[in-house]
Amino acid sequence: MEKTENQKTLRPPFSFLLRDLLKCEDKKKACIYTILGMVIVLLIGGGLLSLRDDLDRIVNILAPLFMGLVTITGLVNLAVLLFVRSKRWPSLLMGFLSLLSLNITGGIYTLAIGKSEIIRPAYTDREVPMDMSASTSLFVEERPTYQEGYDKENNVVVRVVSKKAKTKPYQVRGIEDVSAKNNWKGWLYLAPVIILVSVFLIYPLVSTIFISFTSSYNYQTGSFDGLTFRNFTFILGLTTKSPINDAREVFFTKYAIPNTFILVIVTVPISTMLALIIAVALNSIKWFQKALQTIFFLPYVTNGIAVGMVFSVMFDQSGVINYIFGTNIAWISATAQRATAFIPLVIYIVWNSIPFKILIFLSGLQGIDKQYYHAAQIDSAPRHKVLWRITVPLLSPQILYILITSFIGAFKEYTSIVGLFNGPGTAGKSDPNMETIVYYIYDNISEPSIASAAAVFLFVIILAFTALQFAASKKRVHY
Template sequence: MTQAAPTPKLSLIQRIQAYFASDQLRSPRFWKDSLQAYIYLLPTLVILGVFTFFPFVNSFFLSLHEGPITNPTRTFTGLEHFEKLFQDRKFWKAMWNTTYYVMFSVPTTIFLALFFAVLLNTKIRFKGFFRTAFFLPYITPTVAAAVVWEWIFHRDWGLFNSFLNFFGIPKQDFINNPELAMPMVILFSIWKYMGFNIVIFLAGLQNISKEYYDAAAIDGANAWQRFWKITFPLLTPVTFFVLIISMVGAFKVFDEIFVIFHGSTGPLDSAMTVMIFFYQTAFGRFKMGYASAIAYTMFIVIFLFTLLQMWLAKRRVHYGG
């Protein structure tokens, strides 16, 4: 048996030349199919182009310029906005608040979601009820939920303070206390987003073959060992997915803070995340160039975090099979 010769590695230019020399380009059928595909894609491309790609490129242009929002003639300022941003104490306060939020809300939400998903994957009674109950907060509109939470945590007539009072703990002013404002937002996000993560984890758990558990049972592995040696490693692709989307979402936290604190940055800027800082700069102070610099800086931070996570994933994520 002769061994097949390895395919020679082509350069990009050679690949492009090969593509244009291929017979497929001379086939009318190819052009008809392509045209059809592009027509189907056109509406989406137009919407994405107008509302995503154009603003994405234009805000980069804005970040390098200074001028009134109403006038297209702008002064080129280069990286001035970025330099100023890195010296702005409000930006660093916003970065710190965002990091604090991400570091507490994401791991806690994932841990609790995994815990409840494993429980809901066992043979417990009222499983359907619990699944619905955990998922309900996720499908509740954030604005409506945040208004309710604002009432729950109100200093004078909030339900949470009544609960604390029952245990003899004095009432707390969660909304106006700089030390409690962000923990309250974190608690809200855990309640709100845990249900979604549970559903994703449940899908992952149900994809793990029962044979692994049967084999482990024969070998005498207990529940804890089965979790750490089978469930957790085989769930890492799902965990990785949940981690990425939770992290990106957490970096962009905005709605709940905006509603709970009536569009402000919270007491002494304690709830001012980067997105709130961005919004206030753009639509409160109307400094569009500076706001675009904030948006791009945040984009780079999220991008770097995602790259780091992907690099770590290569070492830690097990795809089974």
């Protein structure tokens, strides 16, 4: 007759929401709609941006409307998500409305799901297994299905009286703590955190997005001259500010974006590969394993600024690196080329970032069942095959976790540059040739509108990159 056990499915909390909103059961279709929504928003945004010079008034009117629409649909989406969890939401209109907000909220959801799954690998530590099943919100109970007709197994005739879902599945709960059901004390315990989080985390998020659309925001008085898209066009070098005091609008596209991407693309693969090799080697040795492990962890417990200064001494023109290799290259001094200046920076970032990766990889390696290796030994599999066919696949959750965290970290490179160059580059403030996006943000903090626009830019890039990476590697991660 009826399926007595409710099948619990491991679905992330939002995928069903998106699908229900869009009235489609197919995950792929939901993705396509999401992308469509993103394209629409981008087209509108791009169209508005193209009107930048002559039709600023229209932009001024449309920008708040546009932002308002996005905000409202986002809030509606959030409300649906939070309060209409188990019911099907029938309205197509809802789906259509949420298309607009999907690109923002969807990104955050994807990340939220991603994060909750990605963090798990760090818990391979046997002593503290992470209790994933404990967070009930991650599990969606499916309604049992009833089929009309004769049920042979139980010898009964089934007649469906109502297709309405029971509001709550029947449960035996044992002793119920009734007083705890609506416990206002819980909010009391949460109060300090809620106040702090809303003042220093949630409000700034909204406010920064808002400021990025204001024109010349004054942080002392909080006043601004209307809403505009000009901040974004300014940092992208499309418009200049009316009082041209310096050429800062060029720096973002000329230095900040390329530098950031170069650092991300170069340092992440190098440090991850190196860390993986070192971790495998460390795992295979018997003597001094703990001591060497500690040595490889040392760069983690250092002050980023201090070690950056040490590297700048080592890479001095009369420093030890030139002495060892018999060269006379200006690595970081004022006469240094931009391309050569990247070398010490990359070496420093890699040096600084491998300890954490080695630690995560090692804890992953120690969690791999030795049986796989015994089996490989019996088959006399060559070493490189063991590495690629056993170790790397079984380590893939850790690799994914490391890749995502290090990509995000590499996008936010700042301290290394301050430590190494004592400024935005080899040539000082007038030509900040090693500047990154984050450096640009901090450098322009006295002009909040522009700094906010750059911050929103970074936020969007990180969100997109992470979502992309997560989607791409979802299939690659074994088990």
